[in-house]
Amino acid sequence: MNDYEVRRFEPSLPGEEGYERTREWIRAVGSGFYDKRRPDEYAAKIAACFVVDGRKLTGAYQQGSVPAGTLPSEVPVATFGTFRKTLNAGYGALVPAHLITAVTVRTSHRRRGLLRRLMTEDLARTKRDGVPVAALTASEASIYRRFGFGVATAERRITVSTGPRFRLAVPSDRRVEAADPTALLDLAPQIFARVHRVTPGSVDRQDRYRLAAGGQWDDDGGEDHALRAALHFGPAGEPDGYVTYSFRGWAHEPHTMDVQDLVAATPEAYLALWEFLGSLDLVRRVSWGEAPAEDPLAWALEDPRALKAEAASDMLWLRILDVPAALTARRYGVDGALVLDVADGLGLAGGRFRLRVADGTARVEEADGAEPDLVLDVAELASMYVGGVRATTLWEAGRIVEAKPGAVLAADRLFAVERAARCLTHF
Numbered sequence: 001m002n003d004y005e006v007r008r009f010e011p012s013l014p015g016e017e018g019y020e021r022t023r024e025w026i027r028a029v030g031s032g033f034y035d036k037r038r039p040d041e042y043a044a045k046i047a048a049c050f051v052v053d054g055r056k057l058t059g060a061y062q063q064g065s066v067p068a069g070t071l072p073s074e075v076p077v078a079t080f081g082t083f084r085k086t087l088n089a090g091y092g093a094l095v096p097a098h099l100i101t102a103v104t105v106r107t108s109h110r111r112r113g114l115l116r117r118l119m120t121e122d123l124a125r126t127k128r129d130g131v132p133v134a135a136l137t138a139s140e141a142s143i144y145r146r147f148g149f150g151v152a153t154a155e156r157r158i159t160v161s162t163g164p165r166f167r168l169a170v171p172s173d174r175r176v177e178a179a180d181p182t183a184l185l186d187l188a189p190q191i192f193a194r195v196h197r198v199t200p201g202s203v204d205r206q207d208r209y210r211l212a213a214g215g216q217w218d219d220d221g222g223e224d225h226a227l228r229a230a231l232h233f234g235p236a237g238e239p240d241g242y243v244t245y246s247f248r249g250w251a252h253e254p255h256t257m258d259v260q261d262l263v264a265a266t267p268e269a270y271l272a273l274w275e276f277l278g279s280l281d282l283v284r285r286v287s288w289g290e291a292p293a294e295d296p297l298a299w300a301l302e303d304p305r306a307l308k309a310e311a312a313s314d315m316l317w318l319r320i321l322d323v324p325a326a327l328t329a330r331r332y333g334v335d336g337a338l339v340l341d342v343a344d345g346l347g348l349a350g351g352r353f354r355l356r357v358a359d360g361t362a363r364v365e366e367a368d369g370a371e372p373d374l375v376l377d378v379a380e381l382a383s384m385y386v387g388g389v390r391a392t393t394l395w396e397a398g399r400i401v402e403a404k405p406g407a408v409l410a411a412d413r414l415f416a417v418e419r420a421a422r423c424l425t426h427f
């Protein structure tokens, strides 16, 4: 490991000192995910987003000379990006969260412990900074549990038969109008902010979502000429939902519309936007890769089989870094008490804690001498944290141990949230 030097820095813009370092870092991320090589303007656009998001970039660099013909030592062999946003942890409690992204290790340097080194150093630093929770969305589900991350929300791909087969049992308010995507450059963040406040499991979005919704970010970071948009308006005429979508082309049968983003601050907006999608002429199918695992649409359709869903897959992964801070930061729907015995392989957040909830607010104290009610890993606590999975399910999976009868059911009730947990932000 002595061959690598780890450098942390803030992104720079073209023309600023340090931009080459930022550009090489961005390129290294691209090659880590096997992206095609892209022009300089693409890196410049990403760097601008990084600056807006307040990202910190970490790279591991080879030291000394590298063999002729191989990538120069200015190109990092490992990348690790972070930024800080908020997580809705139930009943509107917005908790500071440390988001980890763009984790790559160059193929020829893999399985030498670079990810482990960057991750453990970063989590320890984040804990020292007093941030109670770390989060990521994963390329593979087999990597992050060893670092104490647990799956906290799920999503699924759906395809919905539209045309005559699409009918809502209760017609929506139909307050939907086609819109110019560029209007979303302003409106998308405002609408998302409302969604964020009412959705347990939601993570605040990075600037790229705004640009994508506004048609300013296609696959190559250029203008997206295929993108279309529609807005939903609330009773007072204020926009409270939007959908962006693009047509797959006439050669594709059945004619299919792909939802790019669907953000609705109210159930009425959600159903009305779907009714709009369901009524698009000449289209027989609408497809969406990031639909909620628990989807009201399935219950709203007159013919529920018009919606076909793939199995739900992991979406948001959380890592509790400080159990008392994390548990007191969220809110609760019922009162109760539990002693949790939490194991943490990285030694960051483990211990025995007494959680007492009164009037929706928690107090947490260390309880070394107390008999535990539940014995669990910090990853399972993360899975339960925003109510995305029931304690009962984790107990049935053999992931948590009920040390006192009734404790699992008590945990179910305590960690339940006001509506299905869901994260609309990939990062």
Ligand SMILES: CC(=O)SCCNC(=O)CCNC(=O)[C@H](O)C(C)(C)COP(=O)(O)OP(=O)(O)OC[C@H]1O[C@@H](n2cnc3c(N)ncnc32)[C@H](O)[C@@H]1OP(=O)(O)O
Pocket (backbone or CB within 6 Å): 032, 033, 100, 101, 102, 103, 104, 105, 106, 109, 110, 111, 112, 113, 114, 115, 116, 117, 136, 137, 138, 139, 140, 142, 143, 146
């Ligand atoms: C949050 C995100 O950005 S998700 C994106 C993750 N990145 C990618 O998928 C891009 C392609 N893959 C890669 O760049 C690399 O293979 C990485 C980043 C996944 C792993 O980097 P490496 O430096 O090889 O990992 P490292 O050697 O530190 O391994 C750490 C541990 O994870 C395990 N591990 C690493 N990769 C994988 C994997 N793909 N699947 C399962 N386990 C893995 C190792 O076996 C090791 O286990 P142990 O320490 O418990 O024995």
